[in-house]
Amino acid sequence: MSAPIRLYMSMSLDGFIAGPDDRTGQELGRDGGRLFNWLDDRMSDGPSGQVYREALATGAVISGRRTFELAGRWQGDHHDGVPILVLTHHVDDGDVPPGSAQFVTDVADCAERARAGAGDRAVMMHGAGAAQALLRAGLLDEMEIHLVQVLLGGGRRLFDALGPDHTELELVRVLEARDVTHLRYRVRRRP
């Protein structure tokens, strides 16, 4: 099997990945920064450090358009100059993304180019909308959910309107860290 496409997302126990009213200038929504406190431990030898190092060892990035723009397009370099595939519905004429980023409008094409770019390394994926698109297309292999011990109460959900087909998962790793539980799931292919 080729290297997996793995979604990395911080989520509150009640399912939110950003607070209410996420927009430019308030990228994580109101109080959404709470979901990323665990990154204070990203340089530690503990599990949060381990998960962070694994994320930065990926060989390509897939991002939704919204996430890409909210992140200031990462100035064209997410980490180590690996390819960034940005899944979007529409590309304006003359809008060329910076650095190693490129726009892709087809979900299968996006996954294929990311895998090719990553070689034998995993592909990191960001963004709720794009994740749902890959899930629906059966192209998402794994999820690393940083389950944060808070009820945010409102905001943007990671899983919304996936539709009536349910998706079976397999829990393959649990890492308990300060403030967060890192859960790795493998997505089971539908028979």
Place this chain on the structure above:
Amino acid sequence: MSRLVLYMSMSLDGFIAGPGDTKENPLGTEGDRLHEWLGHGGGDVGGFRPGDEPGRTVFDELMSTGAVVTGRRTGEFVDYWGGDHHDGVPIFVPTHRAPAGPLPGDVRFVADGIASCVAQAKTAAGDRDVLLHGAYTAQECLRARVLDVLEIQLVPLLLGQGRRLFDGLGPEHIELERVRALESPAALHLRYEVRYP
């Protein structure tokens, strides 16, 4: 000291029942998948017992609680377990309007608020914990700051649609502290204590 403990099985995408949950089909479409960790018992609660050690640990704790608080919707769906959830402990139901007819067993309707309902259940339970069931009632308890512990059976499944456990809680954060995580293929049992500001 008695604590109010919410026991709910939830999919990773936050659902506790599939769509179309009715009295005839209390867990909704595909929702029974959420309760597979309980094993396959008979018609009553006591007929179940999970097949793995983490599941049994949680289940045995649940079955040793000294009172039950359930939402009216959940209660009516299951006919209040015939008046006996387990060991004949009293079942408390917060409600705005108590039903006219008598109910079997020890089912008590409490109309003077959720905090009072929980206080009465804790008194009845003595030094044992109180079991809480029901999404809406759990949200009421969180808003009233009377829910002490969340015991979530996180099922490795994206249900896609249905009834959510946490919905419309409002803008205030509620901090939790993970005190236990028990892993099994059927469900990850996460226990959180609620830390109100």
